[in-house]
Amino acid sequence: MKCSVITLALGLCIATPWTKAADSPKVADFSGVWTTTATIDEFDSRNARLTVSKKEGKWKAIMVNEEGERTDLTRVVPTEKGLTVEFDMERDGQQAIIGAKAQLGKEGELKGEWYAKDGDGFELMKNKWVAVRSIKEDIAGSWNVTAKTDNGxxxxxxxxxxxxNRFSGYASSSEGDADFSNLKLEKNTLSMQVPYGGGIVKIKSKLIAKGQLKGKWTFFDEFDQEVATGEWIAKKKAKKS
Incomplete structure (x- = not known):
């Protein structure tokens, strides 16, 4: 029973910044694709892909583990600060409840615990569970960027x-376009650089919410000396219907 529970409990719960629906309590908006990591013990952890959506007023979630096995999560209950997700399973005549709880961290990451209970609700095991938004699923498109400097x-x-599987991009302003180079996407992190003013601007940011990037820019001159740095924010433009 223990192995069955561990295999399935790989990524089941998330929480994100809340949005408010009319005449409804504040709840988390956690739609999107996430990369999850479930700690099994001090030597082992499991990754999974978690896709969350809302259709006809009902939240749904699908988990695909490293072996490609899919699990439909049937109980998805969001709150303002977190979300509890559970599903039932039966193996060799034994009933079990697999679930997790997580809350939003300062940089958009989700931290909590996965757990396994028997059919009577007695806890069998639990451990750490973390999820971050998958930047590769959200990055394509047009964004509005704000780079904060001492001059405004x-x-x-x-x-x-x-x-x-290839990603590319460019910055566009009234001065023209400039292609990004050294573009890297990993989990929820974007790093890249772009030529500017005879030097290079290096950018590193994290996907802190759906369609929202936050990080910093750093300008290096032609001698590769750091000259200035500041906050870098990007918000994705809504697609035209």
Missing amino acids: DMEHAMVMKKEG
């Missing part, structure tokens, strides 16, 4: 493209 905000557009 600098604003421009950012366009990111996905062709197969």
Whole structure:
């Protein structure tokens, strides 16, 4: 029974910044694709892909583990600060409840615990569970960027493209376009650089919410000396219907 529970309890619960629906309590908006990591013990952990959506007023979630096995999560209960998700399973005549609880961290990450209970609700095991938004699923599209400097905000557009498994992008302003180089996407992190003013601007940010990036920019001159740095924020433009 123990192995069955561990195998399935790989990524089941998340929480995100709340949005308010009319005449409804504040609840988390956690739609999107997430990369989850469930700690099994001090030597082992399991990753999974978690896709969350809301259809006809009902939240749904699908988990796919490292072996490609899919589990439909049937109980998805959001609150303002977190979410509890559970599903029932039966193995060799034994009933079990697999679930998790997590809350939103300062940088958009989700931290909590996965757990397994028997059919009577007695807890069999639990351990750490973490989820971050998958930036590869959200990055393609047009973004509005604000780079904060000592002389005020600098604003421009950012366009990111996905062709197969390859990603590319460029910054666009009234001064023209500039391609990004050294573009790297890993879990919820985006890093890249772009030429500017005879030097290079290096950017590193995290996907802190759906369609929201936050990080910092750093300008290096032609001698690779750091000259200035500041906050970097990007918000994704809504698709035209």
